[in-house]
Amino acid sequence: MSAPSDELKQARNKLLSLFSCGETAEDFQAHYTQIVDEYFRRSVQESETGQTLFRDKRPFALLALGGYGRGDLCVHSDLDVMILFNSKVPSSARTLAEDLFYPLWNMGLDLGHGIRSIQDCLSLGGEKFEFLTSLLDARFLCGDSPLYLDLMERLARKLLAKKALALRRWLEEQHQRRMAVFGDASHLLEPNLKEGIGGLRDYHHLLWLAKAFFHVRVPKDLEILGILSHKEYEDLETHLRFIHLVRNRLHQDSARRNDRLTFEHQEGIARALGFKDQDGLLAVEQFLSQVHASMASVKSLHRSFVFTQFPGSRKNGSGSERSAELCAPFHVDQGEICFPSAVAILSDPLLLLDIFAEAAKTGRPLALESKRLIREFLHLLDDSLRRSQRAARAFLSILNSPKACDVLDEMLETGFLCALIPEFEAVKDRVQFDHYHLFPVGRHLLQTLRHLKTLYRERDLLLTDIFLDLSEPEPLFLAALFHDIGKTGKDHARRGAHLARNILKRFSYDRKKTDHVHFLVLHHLLLAETATRRDLNDEKIVVQCAGMVGTVERLKMLYLLSWADGRATGPRAWNDWVANLVQELFFKILHILERGELATPDASRRVKQAMAEVRTLIGEKIPPAEADALFDGMPSNYLLETSPRSIARHITLHEQLWADVARGTAGAFRFEAAAEPSSGTWEVTFLAKDRAGLFSEVAGVLALNNINILSARIFTWRDGTAVDIFTVTPPVDPLHTEVIWERIQANLAETFQGRLVLADGLRQKAKPSLLSWKKTLTRLTEVMVDNDSSDFFTLIEVFTHDRIGLLYRITHTLFTLGIDIRIAKIAT
């Protein structure tokens, strides 16, 4: 017959490979425990030292401790065993230990062991609570069973009688420490299955307390002794089975004892457990949702157990009172809010909502029993109640209270939020499998609101200033709560905006404020996306944003929402670097909204209208997509200031120009002049591929031909087309205008091809004649440079007396200084 250790090795490997195939997955721990038990029983039987000890009347018992004692062995759990003697530990015990333990170490198993007398156990247990709790889980393996019974009896009678309270306090401390170190695993995206709050440890704590205080021996006693209800125990078993299953997979995946369910393992485990992508949800997202649900359930069971069985551990237990601050019909018990009776809820189901409003108003927590009743009666909430004025009022009062987040947390946890606003159900536990989001959607929404509510604590004073400046923060709060509610598929912002509108309609919420919420949800990514993906020095882009935002009030809310949303998402989505960019964009939009006419709602409407007209004018000539690209590249002020007919004409000229350029024509340009009979002036249109100095050359050629420029507007489209529009005096000889325009066109071509040197011709012209000398002195030339009026450009204003060639000289000077002219306005 093979050695016990060989058998163990074989059995363990077989079990592991069965587990990998998904068999024995559900009760892996039980199978594994059985195999190890078998090993110890056989080893003790076959150990010569063991037999000698019994013959010498030095009986001993072998006990399984800790997790092994509970029978909860996971793939890489460590094994805790102890050899127990009655009084003195004989020296040959060491040889026994070698017989039993060495083979396990050789196999690479993690083994903790001890050789102790009963008295050793009791004194060590009194000093170290870690040891005491592992003794509480002790299980007899083999040897002399009276020894084991004796230990357990004395443990209960002597040690626990004295130490139970201290043990409870220690467990409370441990719970707090775990919260600080591992966090609440029921909503972390990389939860620790064992130590996180909601993890297996919560169950262990519960079990230890039940063992120490209520003489529970095995978990099943929790139900038999009435500590948990049948349903609670059944749920607990189901959730523990799932968490253990995940833990076993995780151990196997990591090839070591690892309890933190990190991203790299999640997809594989989700697939191994049979989760499939469906309804737009990734397998891994559904998997994680279930992990969270199980852990949340363990967490809440542990909490309710501690609260119910050890009411003394509750804070602010101030006895029963019908406090004056509390509205009828609720009353306070031990500082917590209670329903008058279950019957009262049946006759007035909205009490379910009122009690939350009460909690928000007074800052008192709900009693455990109240929460139980809420869960019990959720089904009473029907559509007519959801539509009632009273529901809307109560909900808004909760939202606006300083305690809103704590209360909404409770509402989410009890399922009431989903009952009141069913749209939450689909996203509540939705996990997003990426590296940006730290929380599932439901939690993220509450977190976003929480950041807004605690904004005054931020170091960034601008946030507080903006917040205080809002005429009303309510739409912002609502938007924070709803912004990701459409996250059930693609285009979540649009979907969410639509849902938010429906919800608010149900509440008969103010129409104008509903529009704000709709806008905020729809565009909640606008600022962050634009700031990180677009050029903030491109005025057009900022103007487009400003156009979408429309008003300063909305901009302020959107900025705060972007900030809170980013913060609630996680450090990868929001950091100083991103914040900096978003703030820059905020100020640029603000300036445009406050100063400019470019982005007023009226301007946006006019631009839209103009584009529609241009589309009809150009008809089929240009495909719509191409036209859209052209519009997108046109500066905002160009679209605002130019008539649709001219724009359509420019588009035609633009096509011709670029056709020339494509053919390789050097110095290609388009030139047109048209009389404006109403004002007696001419409009000259000039298009060319933009380059430095172009404008000054055109101005120069006009001057050379004695054309006086009355005003000029120059634009650059994003594709590099310069569009210059001049209003000029009529040519001196009105009868031969055609000739003059042709000469100008020829001059332009010569200039661009380098055959005409403008400076020479103009110097000739600019010689002041004696007659005009006096007049030129009437105005001193004044030049002003303004860097503040625009976030994008420097403004140079030149006041001087008018003369032929002036525009050429100014623009030529700017050109030689390397300054690029983006917009020019000339008035005479």
Next chain:
Amino acid sequence: MKKLEAIIKPFKLDDVKEGLSALGAKGLTVTEVKGFGRQRGHREVYRGAEYQVDFVSKIKIEVVMEDELVSDAVRLIQEKAKTGQIGDGKIFILPVENAIRIRTGETGKDAI
């Protein structure tokens, strides 16, 4: 061997990255950085209160390459990162004494 350090506008990262890989850069390092150039910081005023904005957010790309590649890489970054607007950034070229691949101990060209 030379090291190129380019400070560029954040939204140009993808263009520059793709261009450099196509050019044959073996690897590059990207950092989110903040700083200022000729513009210095500026002051924003909101409802009478002043907020000093000292730094602008930019992307820094660092890439080490053989000397022959440098001029093409510079031209490429310039072309890809240029908007013509203010704040397009800068490129610095630094000599690199040596490079060592930690895993294999290869040095010089082979380690890039």
